[in-house]
Amino acid sequence: MDSGTQFTSVVGGSEVASLARTSPDDETLSSYLRAFDEHVTQQLGQRADALGAPSRPLDVDLDSVDLQQEIHTVASRLAPIRETTITLRDGCRIVGTPFDMAWATGRAALAFGSKWNGTFSIFGIDGPASAGVAVELTSDSEVDIAITPSGTYDGSWFTFHDARTWRNDTGLGITVYADGDPTPVYSRQVVLWSIRGTAAQTAGAVSGDIAKASSPTASGSFGAYPLAPVFCRLRPGRRLLVWVWGWQVNGGRPEGVWSLLLVRVPAIVVCAAPPIILH
Numbered sequence: 110m111d112s113g114t115q116f117t118s119v120v121g122g123s124e125v126a127s128l129a130r131t132s133p134d135d136e137t138l139s140s141y142l143r144a145f146d147e148h149v150t151q152q153l154g155q156r157a158d159a160l161g162a163p164s165r166p167l168d169v170d171l172d173s174v175d176l177q178q179e180i181h182t183v184a185s186r187l188a189p190i191r192e193t194t195i196t197l198r199d200g201c202r203i204v205g206t207p208f209d210m211a212w213a214t215g216r217a218a219l220a221f222g223s224k225w226n227g228t229f230s231i232f233g234i235d236g237p238a239s240a241g242v243a244v245e246l247t248s249d250s251e252v253d254i255a256i257t258p259s260g261t262y263d264g265s266w267f268t269f270h271d272a273r274t275w276r277n278d279t280g281l282g283i284t285v286y287a288d289g290d291p292t293p294v295y296s297r298q299v300v301l302w303s304i305r306g307t308a309a310q311t312a313g314a315v316s317g318d319i320a321k322a323s324s325p326t327a328s329g330s331f332g333a334y335p336l337a338p339v340f341c342r343l344r345p346g347r348r349l350l351v352w353v354w355g356w357q358v359n360g361g362r363p364e365g366v367w368s369l370l371l372v373r374v375p376a377i378v379v380c381a382a383p384p385i386i387l388h
Contacts, residue, residue, distance in 0.1 A: 137289065141243070141350055142212055144291035148284060149214060152298065153237035153358055160276040162236050162360030201380040203259070204244055208374075212354075213240035227260065227375050233277060233357045233368030241282070241354025242374055248343035252381045255338040258283065258319045258353045260374040264301055267312035269365030276360040277304040279370055281322050283339050286350040298356070299324040299336045301370070309365075319353070319374065338380075351377065 211223035218240035223229040229240040246254075264279055282298040299322050301315045323333035341349055355372040 138210060140289060140291075141210065141286070144286065145212065145243070145284065145352055146214065147291070148293060148296065149239050149354070149356070150237075152282075152296070153239060153356055156278055156358045157237050157360065160278065160358055160360035162276065162358055200382055201378055203376045204246070204379055205376040208242040208244050209350075210243040211241070212243070212352075214238060217357075228371070228373045229355065230369060230371045231279075231355050231357045233266070233279070233359045233362065233366070235359050235362050237356065237358045239282075239354055239356035240372075241352050243350055243352045244377060246343065246349045246351065246379065247347065248381075249345055251342070251344045253340065253342050254382075255340050255380040256283070256285070256351055257338040257378045257380070258336075258374050259376045259378055260319050260372070261317065262301070262319055262322065262355065262370065262372045263314075263316045264368070264370040265312070265314045266302070266304070266366070266368035268307060268309055268367075270363060271309045272311075272363055272366050273306040273308070274361035274363060275304060275306060275366055277302070277357065277362070277368055279303075279357045279368065280324070280355070281319060281336055281372065282352075282354045282356060283336060284352040284354070285339060285341060286352075287341075288348050295339055295341065297336060297339070299334065319372065343381075353377065 206227050207225045208223075208227065211220045211229065213220035213223075213229065214237065217232045217234040217238040218229065219232070220229045220240040220242075223240065223242050227242055229242065231238045231240055248254075262281060266277070266279075268275070278300055279302050280298050280300040282296065284293050284297075285295040287294045301322065302313060303325075304313075320337045321335060322337075323335040325333070339351075343349060353372075353374050355370050357368060357370060359368070
């Protein structure tokens with residue numbers, strides 16, 4: 110690994126830890142991508158099975174200039190760029206673009222340029238589609254960190270025709286790997302909307318801060334379960350790979366149905382503090 114960006118976390122005027130962004134080589138990046146792709150395939154495959162949808166992304170032709178232009182035109186109308194405010198407290202630092210990796214499954218997820226601007230989008234087709242960005246972190250001392258994606262999400266769907274057979278789950282996720290292990294040490298997904306059939310000429314929209322995204326509150330629960338922050342421990346020599354991603358799973362989608370999720374991740378906020386040991 111080559112050393113990347115160094116940044117020091119400070120609490121109360123005292124240095125806590127010197128965190129670093131590393132620059133993985135091509136072989137390491139490939140192994141990271143394979144592990145993440147397998148994890149997402151499994152996670153979204155389970156949702157696809159529950160919806161009676163294809164468990165793998167379909168090979169849909171989204172390469173045509175006309176369709177690409179249509180997607181970006183609709184996206185710009187439904188999700189205008191909103192200002193993002195990042196408030197930092199002691200011990201927190203911003204990890205900004207360019208990220209270490211950008212990734213997308215199938216051809217219904219667009220991640221071109223995401224490594225450099227943190228923006229990706231997922232178009233709803235039958236089956237799963239997903240995209241995301243990732244950054245790797247290390248530390249020269251033992252420290253507990255809280256990871257919070259900065260940025261916003263905007264999603265919209267609408268139907269021109271009867272869509273009583275349409276089933277759709279759409280959401281966001283955070284997945285963390287340690288030391289190149291293909292099994293994640295942490296993975297959480299939240300659902301932004303869930304559709305089980307709807308009439309013609311209906312529409313819906315969601316938007317908000319990624320850090321505050323949560324699944325709808327279930328009956329009898331203690332409240333919403335937010336996506337962030339994620340808490341991890343960093344030790345000297347340990348490498349954490351953090352993925353922030355969005356996804357859609359569609360089943361029974363008739364003609365005349367459109368769904369789109371846009372995610373903008375300009376930065377990831379990392380807050381560090383000495384480990385708390387209880388006796």
